[in-house]
Amino acid sequence: MPATGAPVRVSAVSKHFDNGLQALSDVSLTVAAGEFVSLLGPSGCGKTTLLRIIAGLATPTSGSVGRPTGRHDMGFVFQEPTLMPWATALANVELPLKLAGLARSERRARAEDALAGVGLAGFEKSYPRELSGGMKMRVSIARALVTQPRLLLMDEPFAALDEISRHRLNLDLLALWQQRRFTAIFVTHSVFESVFLSQRIVIMGTRPGRIASELPVATSHARDEAFRTSADYVAICRLASAQLGQAMAA
Amino acid sequence: MSVKVVAPLVLGLLVLGLWEEAVRALAVPPYILPGPILIARTLVADWSTLAPSLWVTLSITLAALGAAVVVGGVLAVLFSLSRWVELSLFPYAVVLQVTPVVAIAPLIIVWANDVDLSLLICAWLVAFFPILSNTILGLRSVDRNLLSLFELYGAGRWRTLVYLRLPAALPYFLGGLRISGGLALIGAVVAEFVAGTGGNASGLAWRILEAGYQLKVPRMFAALALISATGIAIFLVLTLLSHLLLRRWHESALDGQE
Structure with missing residues (x-):
């Protein structure tokens, strides 16, 4: 079993932009090692900003973040596939290893494994433009996982996909998470996606961005396609929707 | 076909x-207007005079284009690395670009004190700006998220430049190169008209002037045809180069496929 998940601790983080807008107000959040947490909220609630602060891509105005410190400990999946169009799928997945200075043969072998892990064996030599939207997103996930990270941050990665691809990728993501037990923080504006994927949903409100409430996804049901039509799923979706409605009204 | x-x-x-x-x-x-057959005959008959001139013009053009690629490319990279360098130098690059080459050519000829060198400088002056401005645009048009990704993996400035900014700028650079190829030829010809010097080692522009003085209009047309052919050849070679470099991944090289 590869590296296990790492905990994340966000303490009293606030973020003001230069234009005076307050993106986040006093956000505190603890994510346990190996936990799958969704950040659910309407657009403009600062969930992407929070994710970027956790990743270290943005600095909070006040407050602090505890996260794994190693360069290889973190993977990030953006809303778009964000692939280099001039590089093959394999070269794209190799990138984090190349930047870490790994030998060519080793990074090739690991990138091939990572691509196979997302069901893209045989597409190593394809260029991004030759792949469908869902496949590009798989390459993006393979790239994030190729360093065996202990924390995977995802910023609405499936928002631009059609529903069929999205459902399949949801299942595949869960399978990868169950295999590797990294900590996952998943930003989404879809109630259904957050309920299907996560163990806990953190619901955020706007103006300023803040955590409104938290909802554990309490179910003993296996996370498979049948879960989507189960009574538990429907009940939790209803709860999450209600809390999201409150967060937006407040 | x-x-x-x-x-x-x-x-x-x-x-x-x-x-x-x-x-x-x-x-x-x-002597007013020769027909195409006469021009073709003149081209063959005067080949021994025209061919060395073609070679002179071509070598000045290619040397100027090469210098434009090096200077334009290096400046663009420097500009992208340092905002201060860009802020201080870019206005002067614009000044060089907007000043008509015909107007500064006499000065350059006086200063350079060597005809070939002054022609080279003139052609370079006209050719380098499209490469500079296009490459700057390309180096800046990098996907923000890819930049974040490189930052996340601690790539640093240098590796971000080599692995991300330069490949992203390639299509823009090649677009600039195609414009500069034609401009380098125009610069070389215009500068030679201004220099107006004769002798054995003179280019096609001088042949046109010389033939004009002697009212050898068919030879003027023959030299003109050679200049056009050179420009077309440069354009085709650069287009092919661009196609070969971009065909696997860039949108511009995809027509006719899929």
Whole structure:
């Protein structure tokens, strides 16, 4: 079993932009090692900003973040596939290893494994433009996982996909998470996606961005396609929707 | 052969045929307008005079283009690395670009004190700006998220430049190169007109001037045809280069596929 998940601790983080807008107000959040947490909220609630602060891509105005410190400990999946169009799928997945200075043969072998892990064996030599939207997103996930990270941050990665691809990728993501037990923080504006994927949903409100409430996804049901039509799923979706409605009204 | 080749070819032959017919039917004297057949004959007959001149013009053009690629490319990279360098130098690059080369050519000829060198400088002056400005644009048009990704993996400035900014700028650079290829030739020819020097090692522009003084109009047309052919050849070679480098991944190289 590869590296296990790492905990994340966000303490009293606030973020003001230069234009005076307050993106986040006093956000505190603890994510346990190996936990799958969704950040659910309407657009403009600062969930992407929070994710970027956790990743270290943005600095909070006040407050602090505890996260794994190693360069290889973190993977990030953006809303778009964000692939280099001039590089093959394999070269794209190799990138984090190349930047870490790994030998060519080793990074090739690991990138091939990572691509196979997302069901893209045989597409190593394809260029991004030759792949469908869902496949590009798989390459993006393979790239994030190729360093065996202990924390995977995802910023609405499936928002631009059609529903069929999205459902399949949801299942595949869960399978990868169950295999590797990294900590996952998943930003989404879809109630259904957050309920299907996560163990806990953190619901955020706007103006300023803040955590409104938290909802554990309490179910003993296996996370498979049948879960989507189960009574538990429907009940939790209803709860999450209600809390999201409150967060937006407040 | 595709219609893309056949259509302009047919039109070209048709126009040449009409031209020849008109010159014959109206009995236009060759010192006013020679027909295409006479021009072709002159090209063959005067080849021993024209070929060395073609070589001179071509080598100045290519050297200027090479210098434009090096200076334009290096400056663009420097500009992208340092905002201060860009803020201080870019206005002067613009000044060089907007000042007509014909106007500064006499100065350059006085200063350089060597005809070939001054022609090279003039051609370079005209050619380097499109490469500079296009490459700067390309180096800046990098996907924000890819930049974040490189930052996340601690790539640093240098590796971000090599692995991300330069490949992203390639299509823009090649677009600039295609414009500069034609401009380098124009610069070389214009500068030679201004320099107006004769001798054995003179280019096609001088041959045109010389033939004009002697009223050898067919030879003027022959030299003109060679200049055009050179420009077309440069354009085609650069287009092919661009296609070969971009065909696997860039949108601009994808027409006719899928």
